[in-house]
Amino acid sequence: MKALLASLLIAFAAGAPLEDPAEEMRAQALMREVRCVACENEPVSQSSAPIAEDMRARIREMVAEGATDAEIRDWFVSRYGEFVLFRPPARDLASWLLWAFPFILLGAGVGIGIVLAINAKRKSGEVEAEDV
Template identity: 50%
Template sequence: MRRALLISLAAVGLMAAEPAAAPDRPLPDARQEARARALFVDIRCVVCQHESIADSPAGIAGDMRRLVREEIAEGRSDAAIREDLVRRYGDFVLFRPPVRPATWLLWFGPLALVVLAGIGLMLAGRRRPPEVTALSAEEERRLTELMQEQAVRPDPDASSPNDRHGDGSTI
């Protein structure tokens, strides 16, 4: 029973896996293939997100490589191919998205965070310590009394390693 359950779970896992990408078919023209490979490095896999389509084993990356090769074979420029991919998948598909208002946070966000952190640290460092006023004569007298009372009245919970029990053993 247990074995049948494990086999069925494995079968479900295999069915849920993405099918392998079709093998790449390089372009017959070496210059066109070199252009395609240069574009592959600049285009992000929409599944893996941290890999280019040149390095990604995902099926969609294979489809994107095939699409780029088809468009190069049709004579489209690199810029036109990038624009088409951005139209389909958004600016995120490019490792170096264009600088425009929609991508300002992406481009300038890290710098803004560093500047804001620096300003915050400068402001925290410039903060004045609170002014300390001297004690009045009455406060001095009261403090002295309290200090003397503490010297006479030991803390019942405090112990010293040299304290001894009545039988001579240490605590």
């Protein structure tokens, strides 16, 4: 009976906000940065999955213990991999290329469009000159 009561109290306390408003704000910010491993495209702050509830409780627990934001992120990365972060750090060349690829692709598309427009203009100018 005591074990059941203790389990219920722990479960209830896991969803309760921290007493210090600054710590709760920090915990909420971290909850928006950490991805739910069950939902994959939802932060744990918005997910209703049971694992997200556990992750929110762990974030609050670590904040209350005085862990830094980096320590909390590192704990989740060590457990679930960098995928758990919505903004993983760019540590190697492959990461930088992954982040830069959309901009490289956009630049290449603009460059190709300019070249095609110039060529079309030249050809239309040549056709008009031949007609005369």
